[in-house]
Amino acid sequence: MIGKTYLEPPREINVLKEVEVLVIGSGPGGISAAIAAAREGADTLLVERYGHLGGMATGGLVLMYTFWLPGQCMEWRERLEKLEGIRFLSSTQGLMLGGSAVPGSGPGISMADPELLKCILNDMAGEAGVKLLLHSWGTQAIVEDNTVKGVIFESKSGRQAIMGKVVIDATGDGDIFAAAGAEFDGYVNPKLRTSQVAVVFRIANIDWDTFAEFRAANPEKWAEMREKVDEVAGFHLGPIASSRNDVTWVNNFLEGYNILNVEDLTKAEVTVRKSMVPVFEYFKKSLPGFEKSFLFDSAPQIGTRGSRRIIGEYIFSEDDMKNGATFEDAVAVFANGAGAGSPQGSTPPRLEMPYRCLVPKSMDGLLVAGRNFSSDTVMNTRLNVIQPCIAMGQAAGTAAALAVQSNVEPRKVDYKALRKRLAAQGIPV
Numbered sequence: 001m002i003g004k005t006y007l008e009p010p011r012e013i014n015v016l017k018e019v020e021v022l023v024i025g026s027g028p029g030g031i032s033a034a035i036a037a038a039r040e041g042a043d044t045l046l047v048e049r050y051g052h053l054g055g056m057a058t059g060g061l062v063l064m065y066t067f068w069l070p071g072q073c074m075e076w077r078e079r080l081e082k083l084e085g086i087r088f089l090s091s092t093q094g095l096m097l098g099g100s101a102v103p104g105s106g107p108g109i110s111m112a113d114p115e116l117l118k119c120i121l122n123d124m125a126g127e128a129g130v131k132l133l134l135h136s137w138g139t140q141a142i143v144e145d146n147t148v149k150g151v152i153f154e155s156k157s158g159r160q161a162i163m164g165k166v167v168i169d170a171t172g173d174g175d176i177f178a179a180a181g182a183e184f185d186g187y188v189n190p191k192l193r194t195s196q197v198a199v200v201f202r203i204a205n206i207d208w209d210t211f212a213e214f215r216a217a218n219p220e221k222w223a224e225m226r227e228k229v230d231e232v233a234g235f236h237l238g239p240i241a242s243s244r245n246d247v248t249w250v251n252n253f254l255e256g257y258n259i260l261n262v263e264d265l266t267k268a269e270v271t272v273r274k275s276m277v278p279v280f281e282y283f284k285k286s287l288p289g290f291e292k293s294f295l296f297d298s299a300p301q302i303g304t305r306g307s308r309r310i311i312g313e314y315i316f317s318e319d320d321m322k323n324g325a326t327f328e329d330a331v332a333v334f335a336n337g338a339g340a341g342s343p344q345g346s347t348p349p350r351l352e353m354p355y356r357c358l359v360p361k362s363m364d365g366l367l368v369a370g371r372n373f374s375s376d377t378v379m380n381t382r383l384n385v386i387q388p389c390i391a392m393g394q395a396a397g398t399a400a401a402l403a404v405q406s407n408v409e410p411r412k413v414d415y416k417a418l419r420k421r422l423a424a425q426g427i428p429v
């Protein structure tokens with residue numbers, strides 16, 4: 001900031017479309033919301049800033065699924081399985097760099113192929129009748145009488161507007177609700193996973209089995225190498241088996257970046273790229289199985305784990321997790337302890353998520369889907385993984401369609417009718 005401002009002159013812009021349900025952001029939350037709304041009969045448009053669907057699950061190269069949920073989440077898995085785009089890892093393959101199994105994962109860690117997933121999501125959206133607008137960046141909310149009526153977006157076609165009877169903010173970062181002036185919590189706890197950013201990359205032409213054998217036979221040497229590789233990188237990272245035995249996933253964890261600050265985003269990209277070559281060279285030189293490897297690709301989307309959370313009608317909390325909370329407006333159900341982070345001791349086995357944490361407290365015409373759900377930092381860290389975000393999207397999209405069809409605001413949706421529709425979709429509410 002240089003302390004100067006510029007007053008942008010007002011201008012008239014085109015309204016490109018008017019739809020019933022307008023979803024901004026096509027990550028696990030947004031794509032599932034759009035598909036659910038369209039399947040429930042709503043005229044639905046999905047707007048995405050990049051050229052592919054899937055958010056972090058594709059463009060962020062987030063490949064790992066540690067559990068599965070009924071509903072659209074299982075559809076992803078079934079479609080990936082049909083194309084041989086998913087691999088269920090054995091215990092040696094599934095070990096993280098630190099040598100400990102992924103917490104809460106059970107025996108079923110699986111790794112998906114992000115390119116196949118992009119195509120699968122295109123198919124699912126097309127079959128459901130979702131209209132798409134890619135390469136379109138939602139920048140402003142259109143708000144009248146405290147109700148979101150549409151979104152202004154920028155693209156190669158310039159600045160345009162789309163009106164929606166219900167708008168779903170699935171941008172992960174809450175760009176739309178922040179622009180609308182809805183109340184949100186922007187605190188990101190620096191001690192939690194959700195504060196860390198990443199530029200995930202992959203190394204190919206390896207032999208994972210040779211590497212895994214070496215690692216198992218030389219635990220002390222491996223511990224030393226693990227420290228060394230973090231030193232070479234300047235941040236924590238680690239090879240994890242991917243959806244193929246000849247490709248490794250290199251997840252990473254950078255601390256101290258504000259992902260809503262464009263200069264920090266730039267710095268994170270540059271920092272990881274600076275380390276990529278030395279890290280790759282270290283792997284190639286030192287790790288058995290990596291002798292003929294090459295740097296395969298890096299994520300086109302920076303990995304942002306946590307950001308703004310809407311203040312909803314209900315704030316889902318760590319206490320709910322400890323108590324195994326149940327709700328009359330439950331729209332998603334999880335095995336308590338599933339998700340990210342360490343299991344919380346002896347939590348009750350079932351956890352329900354209330355619809356109200358997808359409904360902004362302070363604004364109408366709007367729902368959220370995905371990692372920007374109304375939650376405290378601990379609950380957000382736990383459920384901010386792909387599968388719960390798909391479940392939230394499915395619930396938000398179904399609710400949006402119901403709101404349009406019943407001609408009510410999203411907060412007035414009849415919970416019983418919503419749960420009935422979700423049950424008919426196979427969600428065990």
Ligand SMILES: Cc1cc2nc3c(=O)[nH]c(=O)nc-3n(C[C@H](O)[C@H](O)[C@H](O)COP(=O)(O)OP(=O)(O)OC[C@H]3O[C@@H](n4cnc5c(N)ncnc54)[C@H](O)[C@@H]3O)c2cc1C
Pocket residue numbers: 024025026027028029030047048049050053054055056057060062063064065066136137138139170171172173175197198200251252302303304305369370371372383384385386387389
């Ligand atoms: C490095 C990393 C590792 C992870 N590891 C795992 C893991 O192993 N397993 C797991 O299950 N989860 C993991 N996660 C978490 C998981 O990726 C997220 O929980 C999930 O992707 C969140 O889905 P979402 O739809 O809420 O947001 P996102 O996936 O972030 O999707 C948001 C979408 O909105 C689009 N968008 C954003 N702003 C705008 C805008 N203004 N206009 C238009 N479009 C916009 C984005 O391009 C994107 O497509 C990881 C995340 C990261 C970053």
